[in-house]
Amino acid sequence: MNKKRLSSLLLIIGLIISTILIFDLCFPSLNLGKIKLKYKIIVWSMTIVLFIYYIKNYLKPQLAPSVLNSEKDNSRNNNKPDTSFKDVAGLEEIKEELQETIDFINNPSKYKKMGAKIPKGILFYGPPGTGKTLLAKAVAGETCSTFLYASGSEFVEKYVGVGAKRVRTLFEKAKKDAPTIIFIDEIDAIGTKRNMESNNEKDQTLNQLLVEMDGFNTDDTVVIIGATNRLDLLDEALLRPGRFDRHIYIGNPNMKAREQILKVHTKNKPLDRTVNIKNIAKKTHGLSGADLANIANEAAIIAVRKNKNKISIEDFDAAIERVLAGLEVKNPTVLLKEKKTVSIHEAGHAVVSKILETDMVQKISIVPRGHALGYVLKFPDEDRYLLTKQELMNKISALLAGRAAEQLIFNEITTGAKDDLDKATHIAKEMVCSYGMSPLGQMSLDEYHIKYSYDIIRDEIKKILDTGYKNALEILKENKNVLNHIANILLEKETINFDELEEIFNLYKKPMDYAT
């Protein structure tokens, strides 16, 4: 029986006996047994003490993050996780880098002898869903450490002092159960630069975290792993030596890593012979580990829905589409006129992408998904790390081709290009301000420059976008037949896949040169 149950039982017994004794005192005629007053007082006092103990220990308001109150394990707060590096696919260099920390925790005396200090804080940063939590758990698993999960937002409270108290409690527990890995997800929720906004409660919480990190000595084998999507927002005090001084970037996986992640997540799933994991990895450029895990699971669900006993490549394709483009809208009420516009718009993207060879167009569709009325699924042929100025210009043309096609065919433009404009403008801005690819010269411009030279910068961005748009329009004019052909098939069939698209292009094949 655990302590809480035992105390509850004793308290209930105490309360029952005390009540009987009170009755005995008030109604002597009941003759409940002639118990001396001094014994009654002893029983009452003991019950009162037990009552206070119970309230203090078990009924106090929740003053600590969920992890500290949980008596039972659950998957996230699993105190001793059995996750190991084997469960983390790819990320080889990162695992290697963490090997040293693992060795520190497993053999502290080896390092202490040499006077080396255990690294206290490690910061994982990068886009969401890339395995930061998984990796932290694996470090705990590899070292048989206690894993304490807390999310930065759990410390943020209205009342001053509550967050700080939670931080204190978290570290107390960590020291008690050492060796411990404390994982603080979304650390930016408490760790943003203190001068950015004055928030007394948040400042106190952050200060407490700094105090705790400075406070524990190297005999406590406690390692804190923080995770954030925004390293740039963090207070410098948090990043100083002795605190979170190791920064590890965890980005989206490359093709090989995607293949490995897919393998991990399809390990226990029956796949039929049509499934080639390598090809799926090729088609999922830019997706995170969490997206890939999601695709593997979605594919299995789709196969079950179809009453199949194995998962096929079609199930994977449907899952990829669902994850990339959102849920298919059933019975959409799109007007025929709008459908025509969407067909021309999407066909425009496909034609220009194909001719400028920006990305491989896998599928075009005018079946609404999520917020989009239509979409073009495209993936780069391979992982790219360097892009030339020409390639960026081509990307802009492909993005603006939807609007250009509307202009060309209907002599009218619609609101459907909002997303495309956002993306194209972003690329053009980066070309001017970050990559030094405009007549302004080889320089990178920060927010300060942008604010004070806004007109000049905007002119350069506009010139790039105008050139890209003009190029798209020209390509579409010269290929108006293909554009109409694709749009008509889209109207009729709603989707066109890679092979069908290739066939249409082959019908109109001619040598071309469209350099801007």
Ligand SMILES: Nc1ncnc2c1ncn2[C@@H]1O[C@H](COP(=O)(O)OP(=O)(O)OP(=O)(O)O)[C@@H](O)[C@H]1O
């Ligand atoms: N490298 C990987 N190997 C295997 N699975 C992975 C990998 N990366 C991500 N995953 C899968 O994605 C899920 C989510 O990853 P995780 O929660 O660790 O991401 P995160 O970076 O902490 O995300 P967030 O920043 O949103 O908190 C994992 O539970 C796992 O299933």
Ligand SMILES: [Zn+2]
């Ligand atoms: Zn578009």
